[in-house]
Amino acid sequence: MIPGEFLKRLKRLGVRLTPQRQEILQVLWERAQSGGQPVNAEEVMKCVRTRYPGISLDTVYRTLATFTREGIVNELQFKDQSRRYELVIQGEHHHHLVCLGCGYVREIAYCPEDIIERVRESYADFKIEEHSFTIYGYCAQCRED
Amino acid sequence: MIPGEFLKRLKRLGVRLTPQRQEILQVLWERAQSGGQPVNAEEVMKCVRTRYPGISLDTVYRTLATFTREGIVNELQFKDQSRRYELVIQGEHHHHLVCLGCGYVREIAYCPEDIIERVRESYADFKIEEHSFTIYGYCAQCRED
DNA sequence: AAAGAAATAGGAATAATTCCTAACTAGGAG
């Protein structure tokens, strides 16, 4: 089940709790549990539809945008053009290793914090909000082709 | 004028030199000279059309893809959904600081090479090809709004 | 239980990019 943590957090943030949103949260949570492969809107819709057939793609997009704004999910943008999302686990921060062949995504724990600090100092008039760091290449499977 | 360097390089790579491609290269070169703000396909087409009115958007996309494949340009993908391109200047490597308000892009010289090396070692079966590192935030102008 | 503000479905609209095909052309061979 969805850990109460997220529901409480949404409530605290004043985000209205509709069944659609709960289902989407559920899908994101399951993803996070089973390997953490980020999902795109289309996939979320398909998953949700197995249990909540009526949901519209627009609702999925809107909800993911809301969750992103509230810091519940991370919106990722890789080279392959479709946005993907992952649940933000409290106290965790990571980046990604992406296969250019099959699109498989792997988390990497390292973060270039030192550089971010340096940039924060050198560009004091720029207010840093977030950052993305992604390494692209070919996984064992794909490098043979 | 376009430095011979690029034309020679294209020739050496066996890339056919059409007037369209030369014009696109010219536009990218001018951009690089005047501040290095990366361009998207639409903008490239508009610029080229002032001197070569017949060019199609498809040709611009195809050419930019070709140049990217040959290492002549860098394809960038920021959060705002449209791809942008910048000329690769030999011996130079940089990342980007992007304003979430106005989209203004600034180059940053630092690169998390140490992390990339560590990842290369830890994930020996993954063949690293490239990486992207982008810091997002608000520029002096936009942080007031 | 009622009211109001916010969210939803579904389809239309938009934006970015790619595909398709007939016509054209750069560049090497003769």
Next chain:
DNA sequence: CTCCTAGTTAGGAATTATTCCTATTTCTTT
């Protein structure tokens, strides 16, 4: 210099991803 051909182009159609629109529904507070 001319010819040939594989690679390239224009233009519009098609595709993909995302957002917009609006009448209807539904949380949440009272």
